[in-house]
Amino acid sequence: MSASILVVGSVAFDSVKTPFGEAHEILGGSATYFSVAASYFAPVRVVAVVGKDFSDEHLGVFRKHKIDIEGLTRVAGNTFRWKGEYGYDLNEARTLDTKLNVFETFNPVIPESYRSSEYVFLGNIDPELQLRVLQQIKRPRVVACDTMNFWIKGTLDALKRTIQHVDILIINDSEVRMLGDEANLVRAARKVLGLGPKTLIVKRGEYGVLMFHGNSIFGAPAFPLEDVYDPTGAGDSFAGGFMGALAHAGEINERVFRRGIIFGSVMASFNVEKFSLERLTDLNRAEIDERFRQFKALTHFEEL
């Protein structure tokens, strides 16, 4: 039995337009993508807030994946809504509208039964709230954390306080450069590691992932796909696969981290193949393992 993973983040209704189609108010949010991806590897517990418009039907996805929703609070008001679109390069979303709704006053309360979770992922929310989560729980084996430009610009001090308590920071390359205040990614990464995290994972979208861990660097390309329909949730699916693989392995070392990055990349690659959670909710372990093997074939070369 794998150790449990606690995720705190957003549950949202997304309206997404890509060059290949569009979808209106479909289930999304960082906690959702993360927990579904992680659920293929280990038990997941979610802390998030939804509104009265969040139906039992919407809970179906969480139930299907046996995700513990004791910490999913339903309060008066509407669920967080995000509307965005992607151009042909699919690398960056243009946000058209954000309605925080019930998320505006989100104050994560960690249920008693979640407090000794060994693996914790702090989704991209206000760093003050991320810290409050850590204050409510027993010191986990691994705390991983996401953030974004908005918090790096707006609440840098709070963010720095939070990531002092974080083992693994998982952010994209432009965020590393901004947080490290340095154009060269390797130098920026070293500066970010100086802020506290022992490990920095840099997401580079279609170009893959780099991990900085002590003096070691690991690099993996993204899985080359002929059909990319909707990149929404790729980062959180990556984090879910990564943390899931860690919890499943039970060990904490670079070997496990590297395999975790491949599992994370596998989950992200499935996620972007269809809209919303369509593909991510419809997988099995054999498919996941097969794509892991394809990653090995993709990257293998013989030693000198």
Add this chain to the structure above:
Amino acid sequence: MSASILVVGSVAFDSVKTPFGEAHEILGGSATYFSVAASYFAPVRVVAVVGKDFSDEHLGVFRKHKIDIEGLTRVAGNTFRWKGEYGYDLNEARTLDTKLNVFETFNPVIPESYRSSEYVFLGNIDPELQLRVLQQIKRPRVVACDTMNFWIKGTLDALKRTIQHVDILIINDSEVRMLGDEANLVRAARKVLGLGPKTLIVKRGEYGVLMFHGNSIFGAPAFPLEDVYDPTGAGDSFAGGFMGALAHAGEINERVFRRGIIFGSVMASFNVEKFSLERLTDLNRAEIDERFRQFKALTHFEEL
């Protein structure tokens, strides 16, 4: 003894400005970078044109690397000059000035002693000239070829005729998308393979390389560097290391191609660490092999 490599391309004087410094009229050009990089692996023969301003001192680099310069013609006029600058991201050069000079009437004549070269690299020149090179030589074991947006836009028919005779096309990702007329890189690559080459190598700068070969894809990250001073010549250094490794191996198969891509990435990573050819002319095989091993450490993860 490795088989010989023939390269046809430009020899130039480059004036380059980066955020880290600038250099005025230093030795450059595709044939120069390629042949120095390849010279660590196999004998190289160069076909290019220079002007009367190209001194014996400038020949020193070629002599130091035992590059055969029988095909390096000196004619009346000035040597090709390129002036460009890079911003902080170092990903794309902005060309400030180009003076073709003697390169404008370049008509490559392949010396008799070069005509049975087993490995041939057609640097980024007019595709009509690339084809004329192939018409003058005995069918080589491997023909690799570079090109650029300028030829894809301006002389597409000629380019298509040329690459029908090419085994390995080595171009960057935006060129693949333009030549394949398709935004998705994997689909674009398949379309480019439909034009004739059995292998397509896609250069993605700081993000590494993808190789498409039949139904197989190989991906490698670039070597993460703390100091990137001058990206000029990275693509040609890559091609030089790649072709050098092929000629040295003597076999033509995917295993050799994959290792060639790593050797190419090694040479490109050294090249960008200093201005012009400074680092590339000052290497030894032990340093090259050590960085190859670092690439293995960078990309290794355990199988399932």
